[in-house]
Amino acid sequence: MTRAKNLDMVAPDDMVETKRELRNEIVENKVEPAMVKDINKTKKKKMVAKTDITGDLNDRIYGIVGHTKHSLSSLLVNPHVFDFEERAAEEKIILVARPHWFTNVSWIIISILLVLAPSLLGFIPIIDDIPARFKTIGVLVWYLITFAYAFENFLSWYFDVYIITDERVIDISFNNLLDKKFSEAKLSMIQDVTSRVSGLGQTMFNYGTVYIQTAAEVAEIQFEMIPNPEKIIKVLQLLRQEEERETLEGRVR
Amino acid sequence: MFPDFTNYLVLVEKIFGIVGSLIYLIFALVIVKQVNTMTRNVRDKFNGILIVFSYIHLVVAILLVFLAWIIL
Numbered sequence: 001m002t003r004a005k006n007l008d009m010v011a012p013d014d015m016v017e018t019k020r021e022l023r024n025e026i027v028e029n030k031v032e033p034a035m036v037k038d039i040n041k042t043k044k045k046k047m048v049a050k051t052d053i054t055g056d057l058n059d060r061i062y063g064i065v066g067h068t069k070h071s072l073s074s075l076l077v078n079p080h081v082f083d084f085e086e087r088a089a090e091e092k093i094i095l096v097a098r099p100h101w102f103t104n105v106s107w108i109i110i111s112i113l114l115v116l117a118p119s120l121l122g123f124i125p126i127i128d129d130i131p132a133r134f135k136t137i138g139v140l141v142w143y144l145i146t147f148a149y150a151f152e153n154f155l156s157w158y159f160d161v162y163i164i165t166d167e168r169v170i171d172i173s174f175n176n177l178l179d180k181k182f183s184e185a186k187l188s189m190i191q192d193v194t195s196r197v198s199g200l201g202q203t204m205f206n207y208g209t210v211y212i213q214t215a216a217e218v219a220e221i222q223f224e225m226i227p228n229p230e231k232i233i234k235v236l237q238l239l240r241q242e243e244e245r246e247t248l249e250g251r252v253r
Numbered sequence: 254m255f256p257d258f259t260n261y262l263v264l265v266e267k268i269f270g271i272v273g274s275l276i277y278l279i280f281a282l283v284i285v286k287q288v289n290t291m292t293r294n295v296r297d298k299f300n301g302i303l304i305v306f307s308y309i310h311l312v313v314a315i316l317l318v319f320l321a322w323i324i325l
Contacts, residue, residue: 083296
């Protein structure tokens with residue numbers, strides 16, 4: 001039975017299938033009950049070992065980054081809802097990062113001012129001379145453009161995601177409505193990781209850019225304006241160590 | 254005696270208004286299309302709300318075209 005040989009490669013949910021297959025094998029080949037017990041014990045041991053490794057890794061990542069407090073948080077650790085189109089079936093998302101919330105302050109202030117502007121313009125006498133029909137259309141257009149401005153900026157932040165999985169690092173960026181960028185590099189391809197925190201805002205709120213040099217086709221992946229860059233570097237170090245250990249133990253997918 | 258240009262001016266205003274609102278409608282359609290693409294690529298908790306907002310924006314943009322047609 002091929003499944004049993006590659007037990008480390010199958011997902012925990014597949015155990016039910018394996019058990020059913022085992023039962024069929026017992027019926028068909030009349031396998032001794034003692035042998036079945038041995039096989040089950042071996043499987044359980046392997047499963048426990050794998051769960052321990054994953055659980056231990058999760059605990060260490062939680063230890064570094066902490067737990068996610070809100071869905072709109074800039075750092076999502078082991079997210080349950082988050083997913084992306086290019087994810088492989090067995091690939092596990094370890095960390096999702098978005099630019100720091102402070103990067104949104106400028107467009108939020110501008111949006112508030114744009115919302116308040118029509119009421120402020122009411123004090124200018126020349127506005128009274130404009131016909132009412134133009135005013136109605138003008139106000140509607142103004143608020144539509146304000147909404148579009150705020151919405152586009154929010155989308156640019158919300159969909160500008162940096163993902164670390166157990167296999168690779170991914171940068172998905174929507175720079176504007178018509179520009180999407182996807183770049184990825186395998187963890188084993190990462191050669192050098194550096195970070196840069198510069199300027200008053202970045203130093204005060206501790207966010208910056210992490211530069212990931214790779215041996216892949218994309219020479220460098222940048223995690224821009226992410227909070228706690230030093231923690232991201234630690235997580236990457238940890239995952240690279242884990243990847244190396246997997247390579248040595250022959251557990252590479 | 255100068256000819257009365259008022260009617261021509263009203264017509265020009267109307268054409269500008271309608272063309273402008275139609276261009277905005279195209280922009281609103283691009284937003285809807287792009288939000289759908291983004292939410293397909295990256296799935297997260299607030300995707301549904303964003304799609305709803307993009308459609309509300311589109312509906313108001315359509316309303317703007319009608320308003321420009323009727324009011325101006």
